Amino acid sequence: MRTIPALLVTIGLAVSLTACASNGAGTTPSSCAAPGAASEAVTATGKFGSEPKVTVPKGLTTQGTQVSVLKQGTGRAIDDGTPVLVEYTLVDGSTGEVAQTSGYSGQTAPITAGASNYGALGASLQCAHVGDRLAVALPKSALSSTGGTDSSSSGKTEDAVIAVIDVKRAFDARATGTPQLAGDKMPAVVLAPSGAPGITIPSWGAPKSNETHLLRKGDGRELTAKDTAVIKYTAVTWGADPSVAGSSWTDGSGAQAIPLTKGQVDEGVRTAIVGHRVGDQVLAIVNQQGTAYAYVIDVLGAISN
Numbered sequence: 001m002r003t004i005p006a007l008l009v010t011i012g013l014a015v016s017l018t019a020c021a022s023n024g025a026g027t028t029p030s031s032c033a034a035p036g037a038a039s040e041a042v043t044a045t046g047k048f049g050s051e052p053k054v055t056v057p058k059g060l061t062t063q064g065t066q067v068s069v070l071k072q073g074t075g076r077a078i079d080d081g082t083p084v085l086v087e088y089t090l091v092d093g094s095t096g097e098v099a100q101t102s103g104y105s106g107q108t109a110p111i112t113a114g115a116s117n118y119g120a121l122g123a124s125l126q127c128a129h130v131g132d133r134l135a136v137a138l139p140k141s142a143l144s145s146t147g148g149t150d151s152s153s154s155g156k157t158e159d160a161v162i163a164v165i166d167v168k169r170a171f172d173a174r175a176t177g178t179p180q181l182a183g184d185k186m187p188a189v190v191l192a193p194s195g196a197p198g199i200t201i202p203s204w205g206a207p208k209s210n211e212t213h214l215l216r217k218g219d220g221r222e223l224t225a226k227d228t229a230v231i232k233y234t235a236v237t238w239g240a241d242p243s244v245a246g247s248s249w250t251d252g253s254g255a256q257a258i259p260l261t262k263g264q265v266d267e268g269v270r271t272a273i274v275g276h277r278v279g280d281q282v283l284a285i286v287n288q289q290g291t292a293y294a295y296v297i298d299v300l301g302a303i304s305n
Contacts, residue, residue: 032127036066038093038137044070044164048133049087051104054164060093062160065120066137073131073167080114081173081194083230083255083300084125086165093137093160110171110230110301112254121163122254130170136163171230171255171301175281177216186213186283187238187294196249197281197296199236206238206292210268211285215296218279223302229258229273230301238285238292245293255300269295278302 038060046052048071078084087102102108111118113125120142128134139158174195182189188200223229232255234247248256258265260274268286276282276299284295 033065033067033124033136035068036062036064036137038062038160038162039066039068039135042068042070042091042135042137042162042164044089044133044135048131049104049166049168051087051101052089052133052164054089054091054098054162056091056093056096056162058094058096060096060137060160060162061157062093062137062139063155063157064139065124065142067124067128068135069128069132070135070164071131071133073129073133075130075167076170078113078125078128078130078167078170079173080126081254082113082125083110083171083173084113084128084130084167085110085169085303086125086167088166089164091162091164093162109257110255115254116252117254124163125165125167128167130167132165132167134163134165134167136165137161138163172279173300174232175216175218175279175298175300177218177277177279177281180214180217182215183211183213183283186211186285187236189215189283189296194249195232195298196247197234199234199242199294199296201236201238201242201294206287206294207285208287210271210287212272213283214276214280215283216279216281218277218281218299220278220280220299221302222277223260223274223299225260225262225270225274226305227260228303228305229260229299230255230303231258231273232256232298232300233295235293235295238294257303259305261305269297272297273299 043055044052087104089101090099092099124136137160190198232248235245272284280299282297
């Protein structure tokens, strides 16, 4: 799948762009980026979801992030932590020229609104709605190699990067299924208000074979090996000195798109997801290269390949 980070470098930026209420929505941000002279100077014509004709005045500058709604959608609101599928056109504000597009083929990976790896761009999606076409004016310095969510950047007037974004689809920010009884002799799992799991490893040894236990039972569609799963996860080593091996909740990346075709991801992880439903939360014990890991996986959505 194409991702925004790989494309933004074509503008000459140093870019590495690379949670949530019980109903599955994200956390509503305290403030949202407002429109301004730069974002309001952008026009985009054409069908929603298809590549638009974007017009941007040459030499466009901005002081901080500005967001204008070019077309109002009627879908669900996008909050902090919400994974979103978009199509986009990027324009260098200094030249007015299109630098890159998503391809408008439905192959972009999800962006998690508010996730730090997406910086001001991810923050700009908060308060949008599915169906919106947005004109986002970003200072070039807001797209730094360190990510971050500072929408005001340096506070100075800078050359703008323009993103015209069609917000096509959104997923729940956390697993929304009904809680289930935990398995015997399994790690204890507690959830933060955001939905992020905390995993406590017991004193005894891990199972020798892989195991899967359902923590929340969802009612969405069942995932198959032909799908790409949209998930959030935390993985902790099971041993005498447990440690967090990875977590999309805390590393700034947000939701992940995981192809479920064999050979695309660790087989133990793949098996733990295939056959489960959107809304499920799964505790998976996966043995990988001599180490046992306890994964808690929130199944947020499925993308048909």
